[in-house]
Amino acid sequence: MSGNTPTRARLRAIPAAARRQLRNVGRVSFGLFRRRDSRVVFAVVTVVYLGTYLYAITDIAIDTSAGFSYSMPVADPLARMFEPGPGQFSYEAIAFIELGVITWVFSPLNTALGLGIATLVGVNLAVTYLAVTQPAACGIGAGSGVLASLPALLAGGACCGPVVAIALGIQMGGVLLTVYSWLLPASVVLLLSSLVYVSQKVDPTAV
């Protein structure tokens, strides 16, 4: 019985440890907005990632002949925007927007999803930036948040999901389809894990 005591104590300590970790993540994440340099890193990374994500799922594209226009050919946009789209975790677009050299098939939910992931990537990278610029930081690579964000870029697919497989010239088996369908949630989990890990490397009092 006495041998179980440390185990129980450890188990009881988990919620407290988790709360500590969350508090730490929160402090570091909000703290990065107090510094101009980390704010810039966050903003640049978030915007670039969101653009890359929307490009990867082909919601935006480069078109040098595009001008400036806006059209909403969908009959009931509020209902339509919640309908599933052709890719995993993709939703129907409701408007077509031309912005100079960019054309945007605008799906509110795709954009919201992309923005959520982009924010996670932005926080990851900004906290990583703090960690590597703090003198006491060690054992952390600047690329950890970037690696965690890659699955989400693959997750969208243009139409019918397996577009990546076409590009690679490979056959979609059941396993690959399953892996494909889990890329985006896996990416979110990886980004959250990465954030917890990186936050441990930062001195919260220094931000």
Place this chain on the structure above:
Amino acid sequence: MRTKSRRAFLAVAGAAALAGCTDGLSGGSESAGEDGASGSEASTPTHGEEPPTSAGNNAQDGGGEQSSTGPGDVAMPLSESAVSLSYELPALSADAVSGGPPKDGIPSIDEPSFDDAAWGDENIDPADPVFGVTYNGVTKAYPQYILVFHEIVNDTFDGENLAVTYCPLTGSALGFERGDVEFGVSGRLVNSNLIMYDRATDSWWPQIHPVNPDGELQGQKLSEVRVTWTTWERWRDTHPETNVLTEDTGSVRRYGSDPYGAYNPRGGYYEQDGTLFGPRHESDEFHAKEVFLGARTIDGKVAFNKDTLRQERLLETTVGETPYLAAHHEALDSAWVYRNTEEASVTAVTDGYEGPDGAVHAADELPLESVNAFDVFWFSWYGFYPETEVVA
């Protein structure tokens, strides 16, 4: 060509054996007849008053449940399939895999909008593929660059409802009479081929072998309509009065940016020798995406190589013990397939084909029994019909 009133009459009279007897015998380009063999088989058109409120859930649950709807309850023309398979029909359901998108994730066009040929000239490259349909006195073109995002158009031809369908992965375009029922994209594939579902019974209908593989409608077959795969320039020159499907589809898509590749010129998936999903039967006798004109009838299945057809113009073979021939239509770069039971003499001449009556006919107007034929990639045709006759 059948009309709704004729189908209704036949359903009431129960004169199933009479149905289809006059279909397609003219060799024209409209209704393709039962099982592709015009007038060769008995059919059982079914035309109920109301679609059922609940039925099988093939399209929702992967085909596990049986439909509780009988053929007589379904408001679309169906017939008993007479095309045999070298495997059990339910295998088409068991082999079905997710193509990635959910049910209706690829939205069918349910309120299509059309314009005239001038719109087509402004918006479609002359060499871009279109799918042409002439039915009930109406001629329409469906640009491939639009259908690649929708796969199914629930359309009407002067009061007659048709579904015009296209599967990008198998390079096949087919039309079906749909009665009062709409079709949607199930999100599932078999031999890489689109599996449609009907919105009355939720039953599955593979596009290339449009026979319900399980449920109460098992063995029932959709009634086919000829769809011609050609280019915009060829279709417009042959049918200057044509209507053209426009981009006003009710959906926002990046039309003109084919997610799979390109046809003008060929590229991406459409020219790769590999396939995205493994077919049930594989053959490396030809390039996976080699285009054949496929036809399946009560006699068997036959595939004519399209390149060989272009060169030879007229190809003849025997399916089972029945002679068949395929005549190339140069203006459309397509071909029509005929069941030549009388072994009539047909010869390719300068401006057409000299038929048994001594007159010269266009490829689509030979006085023989026309059977439906359609363009299809080799790998998928063989995946469905490994016992096929091949003319190459």
